[in-house]
Amino acid sequence: MAIPREAREARRRVGVVPQNDNLDPDFTVTENLLVFGRYFGIPAATIRERIPGLLEFAGLAGRADEKISALSGGMKRRLALARALVNDPELLVLDEPTTGLDPQARHLIWERLKQLVQLGKTVLLTTHFMDEAERLANRLAIMDGGRIVAHGSPREVIAQNIEPQVVEVYGDNVADWARIEAARHALRFEISGETAFCYAVDPRGLLDSLQGRPALRYLHRPANLEDVFLKLTGRELRD
Amino acid sequence: MKPEHYRLPELSLRFVAVWRRNFLVWRKLAIPSVLGNLADPLLYVIGLGFGLGMLVKEVQGVSYITFLATGIVCQSTMNSATFEALYSAYSRLATQRTWEAILNAPMSLDDIVLAELVWAASKSVMSGVAILLVICLFGLTDAWSSLWVLPIIFLIGLAFAALGLCVTALAPSYDFFMYYFTLFITPMMLASGVFFPIEQLPPAVQSVAHFLPLSHAVELVRPLLLGRTPDDILLHCAVLLGVALVGYHVALVLCRRRMIK
Incomplete structure (x- = not known):
């Protein structure tokens, strides 16, 4: 696709998990997903059908009506992951998805990302944790000062x-x-x-x-x- | 600033999804929100209206409280739209990063700023309606003629929301808004014929007052609420619409500069 000319069309097929929490604090877990899905022009009925599966996937099944302020850091990150999947994207971009999480929460995110790759999605993530990169990546690039200084599979690099x-x-x-x-x-x-x-x-x-x-x-x-x-x-x- | 920041806005109905987001938040707090918007203007109408009304019997052929109430409708519309476009929009832009999240969806700043504009104007209509209801209950205006005022209130809301969004796009923090109130909103409130006729002002101030958007709002709303036909309807509407359109584009350019590097 030609970017930026077709940026809007591209974003329809991409999900983004930002590093900073920008969930909607005024809404519940479900409302966050519903409102975000509407930004993609997805009909409300379709979003509602997807929500239970997304919450299950994110390990938030019992929290549908919880307020955002009641969620832990790990839950918020998982909700951000669920939100990024609301449009069923082909490419998922994550910016330091496990920074600040405890080991259990980190392992859950890793497992989910592997599942997404098995479903045929492309996952692009940045990280400062080298064990995370080594564990998850098929291909990785090391960047320094904005330039790629090495790239390939973890073994090759x-x-x-x-x-x-x-x-x-x-x-x-x-x-x-x-x-x-x-x-x-x-x-x-x-x-x-x-x-x-x-x-x-x-x-x-x-x-x-x-x-x-x-x-x-x-x-x-x-x-x-x-x-x-x-x-x-x-x-x-x-x- | 880059040349593409100046591009004309691309208008589309996509903004409705963002408008609905804000509406959903408002719905959760609707009653305290409307009551809050109602309290301030009512205090003015009751306090100044009865108090000063004792001293000033009639202004422009109506009782002072009627004169004041018809002006307060405009002032509170302005306030409601301004507060929403400043504090609430700034929270979504900077504090909560809601705009940033929305930009990851197939939305542009054009859509988001348009949604904020229309939303702030919609909210000012909701509080405007509440005030009109009270004024009708007081018997200060006729219920049916005041219906004409609703589209005008929406237009006033658009104009002040657009101005407010320009300030929001420039704001480094919430404190910045104090300048806008002290230097613009408050002097305008005093010079636009809300509390007393513009003719009372010194000639130099009067000529400035004619350029203030709030004066045009008052010139439209007061006659309508008194059951009269305003003079120069087209001129006043054109000024308010112009402020809304130009303000929207300027706000959009400033937001693009702020968010698109």
Whole structure:
């Protein structure tokens, strides 16, 4: 479709879950869905038919007549998700859908998003949680300062941008150890506070060296997206 | 500001869905809302009407309370539309981000601002009707002739809603509206013939008063409520309609500038 010329027609087929709560505080859960559906020109009878299914999907089945102020943060986010589905969109856009949610609420959102993908919908979301991106995405792009700095499937992005093995070492004087041993056995290392992050293809040298240092604790793990993200965008605060 | 911000409005019936949203909210609070809109003008009519009415027996051939009540209808229509277009619309624009949510649907700002305009005018009709009813009960006007006033009240509501929406589009916070009231609404209320005939004003102020939209509203509504035919009906209607149309476009341009980057 040609945007912006056909923006209105495009929005008919898109659902949006914004980062900021903009549910209608004057309305109940049901009224929020009904009123929002009318903005799409959907007949009231059709919207009313859809509402129970949407509430079921969002885990809000018993809350149809609840006021918005009575909902928790997680429920509001799920209602925003239900609202974005009221027009049965082909594309769903979510802006940081799990920010500020507790783990249970986050898992529920993840599960629902996977269901939507199975139903054949396209889901586009932004997130600062790398585990979320790694878990949900078929394809992802890492952006820095408005530009895409890496893209592909999570596995591809990790394989192409960072050493496969990470050994995180914690403890007093970790820096002294790292400057000698990590420099010798790792392809690359970084010291952040009390932790040394050592990146390697073959971590055996590092692990052997750590055997002789009981004062240092360590974690050996495969590289993940968070490592890639920090490598590509730096460890400094991004205000 | 970008050139596309100045585009003429694209009018469509899509605005009705947004109007209905506001109506649904209002319906939940209808009775306190109407009573609230009624209390202020009634206090003026009773307080000033009886109080000053003792001193001023007749103005323009009618009792002072009648003269005042017919002006207060215009003033309270203006107030009702203004409050809705300022505080309530600003809440939906900035505080609650309702407009932002609506823009994710196939709606444009053209539709939303039009809906706010028509809604504020509709609301002013509802409170206008309430005041007319009371005035009829007081026997200050004839019930049937006052029906003619309803479309005029709607037009007055449109004009002041449009002006209010321009202010809302510029407002950084609720406090900003105080300037609009102090610098525009209150002086206009005093200079437009609501409380006393414009002819009482110094000539210089009189000539300004003729440009104020509220004067045109009073020139239409007062004769109608007294069972007379207003002079220059077309001129007064044209001024109010012009303010509504130009105000709507300016408000829309300002809202586009504010919301479409």
